[in-house]
Amino acid sequence: MKYYKNLSIDESSCTVKKEGQPIHLTTMEYQLFLALLDHSGHICSRNLLLSSAWHITAPIQTRTVDVYIAKLRKKLDLGQNDLKTVMRQGYALSG
Template sequence: MTPHVLVVEDEDSLATLLQYNLQKEGYDVALAGDGEEALLLVDERLPDLIVLDWMLPKVSGIEVCRRLRQRNETRNVPIIMLTARGEETDRVRGLDTGADDYVVKPFSMTELTARIRAVLRRIRPGLAEDRVRRGDLLIDRVAHRVKRAGQEIHLGPTEFRLLDYLMQHPGRVFSREQLLDAVWGSDVYVEARTVDVHIGRLRKALGVSDADDPIRTVRSAGYSLDLEG
């Protein structure tokens, strides 16, 4: 799965530069020009990491970070603060609010991309590894294979991407709309009920019974993979 990065930066030229370089590194990038827009975009599609400017119109970066850390669904999303503030007290305040790292302007793109990789490896290792195990499930992205309890499972490409995404976020509940954006893409129109069909196919392929079904259906909310590593 391509990591989805939200860049929140009100300086257009810098936002464009960040988008270009991060896309070149293989990330799927969305842009927000102010804190209010950032919060709306997070609700539409949960990012794998947020690059967040401190000084923003409407809602400040530090307030965006504070609000995201208060919500269960965004509490663990990695956040790198991006700011011209270099004083130690400001860095401490940013980290205390919940930021995972802090980059002071001016910075090199090499430094920023290295910090993004480091944060993803530390906090979301599933995005940095070719093989991910959750409970008795093993997914191998390079070989495009899935095993459960040592037995190979044959999945179609959509079911593979769906399982891969759920395995990256064990225990987190995703709505059908969030899964559509993450697995099918935000620019593709697919009925929300299509998710139910593919979840059914995935369950069938995994050979689950009610007692050992790793995919939990949350009424009026969506789906969750209830397996820990």
């Protein structure tokens, strides 16, 4: 079990709960959140996130990560201080 603020992440069942209430995440949203959580406190480039969540290893230009970050912010109620956009570098989940 992992924890981030008021979220609990159960990797054995691939579930996320907020204050005990389950939050429905798609497989990709869940994988993206885990990648951010594993690199908490560090900037994650879009390519790193594409590799971790989607297993895409070739550098590509896509807005997919940006769209999924917006979904995560909304579903997990993460503000800009929790999940930061770092211009021209990527995203960082605060530690």
